[in-house]
Amino acid sequence: MDLILAPTPLHPAPRLSRELGVPLLLKRDDLAGTGLGGNKLRGLEFLIADALAQGCDSLVTGAGPQSNWTMLAALACLRHGLEPHVVCYGSGGREPQGNMRLHRWLGVDVRFTGVAERSSVDAGIEAVTAELRAAGRRPYPVPRGGATPLGALGYVRASVELAAQLAQLDEPPAGLWLATGSCGTQAGLVAGAALTAAAYQVVGVTVSRPVAECADRVRELAAAAAALAGIGADLPRPDVRGGWIGPGYGVPSAAGQAAARLVAETEGVFLDPVFGAKAMAALIAECRAGRVRGPHVFLVSGGAPTLFSGGNA
Template identity: 60%
Template sequence: MTGPLAVPRVRLATLPTPLHPAPRLSEAAGVEIWLKRDDLTGLGLGGNKVRGLEYLLGDALARGCDHLVTGGGPGSNWAMLAALAARLHGLRATLVCYGDEVPAVGNMALARTAGAGVRFTGDADRASVDRVVEEVADALRTAGAHPFALGRGGATPVGALGYATAAVELAGQLAAAELGPASFWLATGSCGTQGGLHAGVAWQRLGRVVGVTVSRPAAECVERVSALARGVADLLGVPDTAGPPTVVDGHLGPGYGRRSEEGDAAAALVACTEGVFLDPVFAAKAMAGLLAAARRGEVVGPVVFLVSGGAPTLFTTL
C-alpha cells in the first residue's frame, strides 16, 4: 500500500481514531476541548508513534531491510512500538537505550516480549543512543544483514508523514462535527509528530498547532519542527505554507522522562472529568500547558488535544 506520492506504507493502525468532545473538561478549563484519541491506534497498547511507523516500516520493507535498529530511553514508547512493528512484519529488531541496564519493566518488558534485542550505551547522555545505533547498524552490515537505522522518535520527514495524513483524517472529523478552524495542542519531544501535524494542518487549512515541549529547549524544537514540516511538504508535493511553528516552554518539570506536579494534576483532572488517562511524560505535561494558557485567557476554542498514548509509563515513571 502507498501513501502520498507513492511513499511506501504498511497498515499498522486502526484508523480513524475517535475525535470526541470533552464537555466536563471544557467546563473546568473554560474553553471548548475535543480529544483526539491516538492512544487507540491499535498496535500494542496504541500511541501516536504508530502513524509514523506505517511509513517508516513501509520504507524499510521497500528497501529490502531485514533488521530495524533504533532506540531511546529504557521506557521509550517509540522504541517498544518500533520493535513490535518490525517483528510483526518479519524484521529483527535491536533497541539501543542510554544509560546502564535496568530491570525489564513497562515498555522494556514489552519490547523484550516482542523479541527485541536490547543494548545499553552505559552513557547517561540521550545523544549516545544515536551514536550506538549507527555502530550497531555498521556491525550488522559487516555481518551481511540489511539494517534500517532510525534515530530517536523516528523524527524524519518520512515518519512525520503519519501526522500530515492524520490532518486529512481530522479535516473530515471536524467537518462532520461542524467545527470551524481549531487549535491543535500536543506534547513535543523528538518533534516528528508536531512537524507532520504542522505541515498537514497548514495543507488542509485547519487552524494552528501548538506544541508543549517536554524534552528539549523550545528554540531547538522550533528549528526541528520547521525542518521536518518542510521535508513533509516536499514529500507531499505541496507548497510549504506552514509558517513558523508555535512551541510552548515551561512545563518540563523536573526533567525529561520525569513526572511533574502540574502534569499529574492535569492528568487527574482529565481522568476525573472524561475517563481518559494521560501518560505522565508527554500528554500530561502538554495538558498542563494548555490549562495554564486557558487560565491566562490565551486560548480560543475549539481546541483539539492529542491524546498520544504511552500507557506503560503510567506504571513505571517516577
C-alpha cells in the same frame, strides 16, 4: 501498512470543557489499534513500508529505556517480519518496568550505551547497523524517535483524517495541542495543516528540548515532509511552548500530574506522565488564564506503558 485503525476517534470532552470554560475535543491516537496505541505508529506505517520496499531484514533504532517509540517500532517490526534492534542510553540495571518490560517480554535485542547522555544512542545505532551489515544482514537504521521527514508523513496523513472529522463539527477549532519531544509529530501536523488549509494553529508543548531548538527542528522537519508530500504552501513559524518540563524529561511534574488527574476524573482518559500530562498542563493553564477561546483539540498521543514505569525516562 496497517498499524492504525483509522480514523482514531475524535470526541468532545464535555466535563473537562465545563470545568475549564473552553470547549475541548480529544483526538484519541492512544486508541490507534496496535499495542497500547500511540502517535509513533503513524510514522512507523511509512518507515516499515520503506524498509520492506528496500528489501531490509532488520531495523535498528534507539532512545531511552522507557521509550514508547522503540517499543512500538519493535512491535511493528515483529508483525511485519523485520528483526528489531534497540539501543538505549544508560545502563539498564534495574528490574524492567513499563516499556522495557515489554521489550524484554517480546525478546527484543536491547543494547545499553552505558552513559546517560541521550545523544550516545546515535553512535550506538551506527555501531549496531555496521555490525549487522558485517554479518551480511540488511539493516534499516532509524534515528531516535523516528523523527525523519518520511516518519513525519504519518501526521500529514493524520491531518487529512482529522480534517474529515472536523468537517462534521459546527465550529472549527482554533488550536490543536500536543506534546513535542523529537519533533516529528508536530512537524507532520504543521505540514498537514498547510495541506488541508486548516483553520487551527498547531501548538506543541516541549517536554524535553529547549523551545528554540525545538522550533528549529519542527521547522526543518516540516519543510522536508512538505517537500516529500508535494505541499507547496508556505509553512507558518512553529508555535512551541516552554516551561512545562518540570524536574526533567521523563520525570513527572506536579502540574502535569494534576492535569492528568483532572482528565482522568472528568473524562476517564489516562494521559501519560512524560508527554500528555505536561502538554495538558499547558493547555489547562491557558484556559484558566482566559487566553484561549473557541474549540481546541488535544492529541492524546499514547504512552500508556509509562503509567507503570516508575516515572523514569
